[in-house]
Amino acid sequence: MAKKIKLGVFGLGVVGCGLVNIVNGRREALSQAHGIELEIVKAVVRDPTKKRPADLFGIQVSTDMNSILDDDTLDLVVELIGGMEPAFTIIKSALARGKPVVSANKALIAEHGPEILNLARQAKRPFFAEASVGGGIPILKTLRESLVANEITAVTAIINGTTNFILTKMEEEGLSYYEALKIAGERGFAEADPTMDVEGFDAAQKLRILAAHTLGGRYPQGDILCEGVSGLTEHHFAFARKHGFAIKLLALARRRADALELRVHPTLIPRLHPLASVRNEFNAIYLIGDAVGEIMLSGRGAGSLPTASAVYADIVDICTRTTTIEASVESAPAAWPTRVLPADEAQSEYYLHFTVLDKPGVIGEIATVLGRHHISVRSAAAELVPNVEEVGELDVIVHRSRERDVRQAIAEIDKLERTRGQGKLIRIARDL
Numbered sequence: 241m242a243k244k245i246k247l248g249v250f251g252l253g254v255v256g257c258g259l260v261n262i263v264n265g266r267r268e269a270l271s272q273a274h275g276i277e278l279e280i281v282k283a284v285v286r287d288p289t290k291k292r293p294a295d296l297f298g299i300q301v302s303t304d305m306n307s308i309l310d311d312d313t314l315d316l317v318v319e320l321i322g323g324m325e326p327a328f329t330i331i332k333s334a335l336a337r338g339k340p341v342v343s344a345n346k347a348l349i350a351e352h353g354p355e356i357l358n359l360a361r362q363a364k365r366p367f368f369a370e371a372s373v374g375g376g377i378p379i380l381k382t383l384r385e386s387l388v389a390n391e392i393t394a395v396t397a398i399i400n401g402t403t404n405f406i407l408t409k410m411e412e413e414g415l416s417y418y419e420a421l422k423i424a425g426e427r428g429f430a431e432a433d434p435t436m437d438v439e440g441f442d443a444a445q446k447l448r449i450l451a452a453h454t455l456g457g458r459y460p461q462g463d464i465l466c467e468g469v470s471g472l473t474e475h476h477f478a479f480a481r482k483h484g485f486a487i488k489l490l491a492l493a494r495r496r497a498d499a500l501e502l503r504v505h506p507t508l509i510p511r512l513h514p515l516a517s518v519r520n521e522f523n524a525i526y527l528i529g530d531a532v533g534e535i536m537l538s539g540r541g542a543g544s545l546p547t548a549s550a551v552y553a554d555i556v557d558i559c560t561r562t563t564t565i566e567a568s569v570e571s572a573p574a575a576w577p578t579r580v581l582p583a584d585e586a587q588s589e590y591y592l593h594f595t596v597l598d599k600p601g602v603i604g605e606i607a608t609v610l611g612r613h614h615i616s617v618r619s620a621a622a623e624l625v626p627n628v629e630e631v632g633e634l635d636v637i638v639h640r641s642r643e644r645d646v647r648q649a650i651a652e653i654d655k656l657e658r659t660r661g662q663g664k665l666i667r668i669a670r671d672l
């Protein structure tokens with residue numbers, strides 16, 4: 241006879257209903273494989289009368305948080321509400337009452353992960369949150385278990401499906417940013433307010449969790465350079481295509497001499513790099529381990545069933561563990577420096593784009609300003625803007641330079657008489 245595991249679930253939204261559907265669909269398989277049966281006994285939502293795309297037969301649905309927290313017969317609590325409160329209070333209370341907890345809450349874990357882990361350790365109860373980083377991609381467990389032989393020396397990730405969908409449409413169909421965003425909304429890949437996604441904040445939250453997991457330490461949001469995709473244009477994609485690059489919103493963690501680089505920004509990467517082939521809403525995490533070398537995990541970073549797949553796996557992991565229980569978003573031994581390199585001190589090769597008046601000498605004038613800021617030009621080319629008299633686009637690639645110098649040079653160039661609007665920089669990463 242299968243051992244019954246009773247679950248209390250907070251939230252029956254996109255992920256919560258996905259979880260119900262997987263629990264219902266995998267009953268027989270789980271019993272045969274592991275001799276356990278998951279039973280969602282209680283769920284807490286805002287509106288219990290709402291119709292939901294899942295069979296809730298046998299689940300007691302209410303708005304009363306304590307119906308789950310006070311129930312000593314429940315074996316495990318699942319938090320799928322999202323946001324800070326009441327999710328934080330729910331997780332703390334459940335752990336304090338001796339219940340293992342599974343969550344998918346990236347916003348909360350990015351901010352309070354270390355605190356939650358301390359509580360889990362004190363309570364000697366597991367806290368697992370696989371779905372908080374790459375949706376259905378099993379990255380945290382892979383790092384924790386399968387890559388335990390490695391020191392991870394670099395992490396490069398596409399961890400926001402909305403922006404990857406938008407960038408794919410801009411690249412493959414030549415759409416403008418707003419046209420691509422509209423299609424993302426129509427297909428359910430962008431929220432009504434897309435700011436968290438398109439400005440890179442969602443990816444930065446996941447990078448904080450990933451960094452804490454791989455590198456150890458705690459990284460405030462303010463330490464992470466975060467730039468989104470809303471300033472990208474068709475011209476930038478045409479330039480990238482012509483020069484053998486793809487443009488991806490990357491979340492990067494890198495070890496530099498005595499500091500870490502943690503950054504989220506659009507990046508020109510070689511078209512032949514595995515990350516360049518990650519299309520549409522897919523996510524991917526590309527790692528370098530000192531023993532395994534390069535490894536990439538790719539899959540759906542969001543959605544009902546993909547995300548619930550990771551939540552379900554955490555639940556089964558907890559229920560089938562026989563060894564000492566550990567938390568899943570834990571601090572690795574701090575082999576890496578913990579100081580985050582200020583964005584200004586970072587170095588990169590850059591693609592710079594300026595709108596200029598088509599007059600003799602303008603390229604030389606811009607190159608002179610760059611030179612004054614210790615920036616050397618690798619290539620520069622100008623072309624007229626179609627249908628706009630005497631206005632040109634100037635594309636410049638500069639050798640590896642310090643970000644502060646590049647920003648100061650752009651600010652100076654923007655003030656020249658023969659430039660228009662604001663210069664744009666996009667970082668180039670040839671060796672990821």
Ligand SMILES: NC(=O)c1ccc[n+]([C@@H]2O[C@H](COP(=O)([O-])OP(=O)(O)OC[C@H]3O[C@@H](n4cnc5c(N)ncnc54)[C@H](OP(=O)(O)O)[C@@H]3O)[C@@H](O)[C@H]2O)c1
Pocket residue numbers: 250251252253254255256284285286287288290303320321322323325326344345346347371372375541542543544547
């Ligand atoms: N959706 C994804 O693809 C995805 C991917 C990765 C991670 N996640 C994470 O998974 C979590 C859940 O996301 P989701 O997309 O499933 O959210 P959602 O569709 O908005 O569902 C949230 C659920 O929580 C309930 N809820 C919200 N506030 C509540 C409160 N104060 N008290 C009681 N119940 C409350 C809602 O109840 P009602 O239904 O009655 O309103 C709803 O059932 C979030 O942390 C999110 O970041 C989601």
